[in-house]
Each structure stands twice: as structure tokens, then as C-alpha cells.
Amino acid sequence: MTAPLLVLDQVVKHHPGGRLGVGGVSMTVAPGETVGLVGESGSGKSTLARLALGLLAPDSGTVRFAGLDPYRWRGRTRRAARGRLQFVPQHPRGSLNPALRAGRAVEFALRAQGVPRAERAERTAELLRQVGLDPALARRHPRELSGGQVQRVAVARALATGPDLLVCDEPTSALDPRAQAQVLDLLAGLRERMGLACLFISHDLAVVRSLADRVVVLRDGAVVEQGPVEALWARPGHPYTRALLDAAEPLAPPPTARP
Numbered sequence: 001m002t003a004p005l006l007v008l009d010q011v012v013k014h015h016p017g018g019r020l021g022v023g024g025v026s027m028t029v030a031p032g033e034t035v036g037l038v039g040e041s042g043s044g045k046s047t048l049a050r051l052a053l054g055l056l057a058p059d060s061g062t063v064r065f066a067g068l069d070p071y072r073w074r075g076r077t078r079r080a081a082r083g084r085l086q087f088v089p090q091h092p093r094g095s096l097n098p099a100l101r102a103g104r105a106v107e108f109a110l111r112a113q114g115v116p117r118a119e120r121a122e123r124t125a126e127l128l129r130q131v132g133l134d135p136a137l138a139r140r141h142p143r144e145l146s147g148g149q150v151q152r153v154a155v156a157r158a159l160a161t162g163p164d165l166l167v168c169d170e171p172t173s174a175l176d177p178r179a180q181a182q183v184l185d186l187l188a189g190l191r192e193r194m195g196l197a198c199l200f201i202s203h204d205l206a207v208v209r210s211l212a213d214r215v216v217v218l219r220d221g222a223v224v225e226q227g228p229v230e231a232l233w234a235r236p237g238h239p240y241t242r243a244l245l246d247a248a249e250p251l252a253p254p255p256t257a258r259p
């Protein structure tokens, strides 16, 4: 069996003030696998994402990406490993500099990876095409792009470093249904074409069902249940999962299915 890319083992994290973020979480993401992380607001999803990305240190337990502790990456290891693990945020407008044209955001990511200046414009155009955007949009500022287009730029920027795993924290929840369906299609396509693994965080179970291979259900910082997506939908083993499923809205139809 292939070794998992991301491993969390008995991870505990309290926030300042003593509030529990996650309390003993163990989970994995295998190469090429999409794992949905679901749970109500405050269940610990974002805390877990930040631990996985090495932005927070666990109080106890271990986090490993490709066998290394992402919180302790330094120097050259950091640059190489950081490129393999990328983040797609909920509000990409907030993570793109409003003063910079969209293409520059992607170029900066390429520069950080040591891509020579002469190659950056062409690589940027390639990446924008890869996420379904016209490379001419590279010249626009974020305010001149739709929410869905900005999110695609954020994905292009994440792809610039050649990642093995994307951590996506509610990447579609700020989008209208049409843009949401397009970004979900994009992520599904990246998995098919590039074998990209994804830790996909969402409170929206219909979205998770459409994308994930496996689901991890968090409640109050603990995993109440995890398993393959269809098995979990057919036979939720925990009343909390059942309640989440009962409360789930059906996913809006993809744009092509609309009149």
C-alpha cells in the first residue's frame, strides 16, 4: 500500500485562552485521494487545516506531510516541501493583493519556487489555461474578476508550485451556485488529470459528496466517524452524522443542466 501523504496522529491543539481546537484527531490523506472534512461551525475544521499546513504547532500528537513535520520545515526543505502542500482559502480576494494584476500573483509563486524570470509569463499563461481561464485575464486586477475567476486564480497560484496536496478550506462557500459548480468541476478535473490529493473542508455535505472519496466527520474537535463517502451516506454510524446528512441541502445542478 502507498504511504499516506498527510498523517495526523492523536493531534491535540488548544487555542490561546484554553479553548479546544482539536482534541486527539487521527486521520490520513493518501496520494491522489480527496478527503472531505465536515462538521458544524466551531467543530475544529480550520484548526485542523492550519495544523496540516504547519501554520500551528500541535500541543501533542504528530503531524507529518511526506514524512516531515510541516511546522518545523526550515531552509531548503521548507521551500521544496512547502511547494508540495498548498492552500486554497475560502476568501481568495483577501489573499490576493488588490494592487497587483492576477498574473503577478501566479508569477510570484513561480519566482518563490525558483522559476527563471524568462519562463514565468509562459508558465503563468499555462497555469491559467489549466484552471479554465483565458490567459488574457492575467492583466486584470482582482476587482475586475468575478468571485469564481478569483478562486481559479487562487487555484492556479497553488498549482504553480507543483503540489501533491491541496488543503481547500471552504473554497466554494463564498461563490454563487454557478461558480461553485465550476470550481468543483475544476478540482475534480485536477484530481483526474494530475492525481492531486485534496483535503476538502466544508460544512456543505452535498458538495463534499460530489467530490470526496472519503469523509471525516468532526464534532467538538474530535472525529466521530470516518469512511468512504457512499458508505457513510448509506449507513451513517453516528447520530451526529445522521443529523448533518438530514440537514444537508441538495447540490445545485451544474450550469449545463440549467435551462
Ligand SMILES: Nc1ncnc2c1ncn2[C@@H]1O[C@H](COP(=O)(O)OP(=O)(O)OP(=O)(O)O)[C@@H](O)[C@H]1O
Pocket (backbone or CB within 6 Å): 015, 016, 017, 019, 020, 021, 039, 040, 041, 042, 043, 044, 045, 046, 047, 048, 203
Ligand atoms: N485563534 C483562535 N483563538 C481562540 N479560539 C479559537 C481560535 N481559532 C479557533 N478557535 C476556537 O476553536 C474552536 C474550533 O474552531 P475552528 O475555527 O477550527 O472551527 P471550524 O469548524 O473551522 O468553524 P467554522 O466552520 O465556523 O470556520 C472553536 O471553538 C473556536 O472558537
